[in-house]
Amino acid sequence: MSLPLWCLLITALLPFWLAFWSSSVRRREFGHLDNHHPRQQYAQMTGKGARLWAAQSNAWEALALFTAGIVAMQTSGGGGRLADIACVVFVLARIGHGLCYAMDLATLRSSLFVVSFLAVLSLFMTALL
Template identity: 40%
Template sequence: MKIAIIVLFCLCAIPYIFAVISHYYRKKQFGQFDNQYPREQAAQLNGVGARAVAAQQNSWEALAVYSAALLAVVASGLDIKYLAEAAIIVLIGRILHGILYLANLDKLRSLTFVIAIAPCFYLFYVVIAVFSVG
């Protein structure tokens, strides 16, 4: 469980890392960060800056799915055999996903999305399967 919680912490940090990256590109593209209308400014970004914003949004979405899967595991009280391995796969997949997003390698990015989301569905499957039997 410890590794799964550490991964949760890391996944919480990833969207903020992309926020810092997009902040850099906002200053580079516009000369300053617009703190009054940050979302409007973000919508005007192009290139790597725009992809950093998209990667940040996707990171929030992935965090929600992993959090829900981990909550299901904790709520079930089950000792999931491959929980640590699943968590590490999610983290590696999410890190690669972000890097590939910034690099604009869309097909590899999509592959890492699937690799990172699959363990979350595995965790849900295990929890649901155990409760279906009982």
């Protein structure tokens, strides 16, 4: 499997990692997990739990754009070293983004969002070249 596809796999797993992390925070905050109405319980969370829930939602959104970039790059025959670098930068920025959400580092989180967005644009550029 190519490096971009490994990066896609890691990116696809990030929302699940954030979900498990937010579930552990949810259990600590409420004393139990409401598996009958989990979204209602998540909506009541505050602080770190609420930020992790938001990070998970954002990770799903980022996955869609990254997937489109990978598909565009792969189907156009593009790629190479620039695509590999863009993919690794994207994954590292998205991991950092989730961590910054949890630690309430809003400015750094926003900066990492921009870095990951530029990495995806780079993938689309490799598809055009």
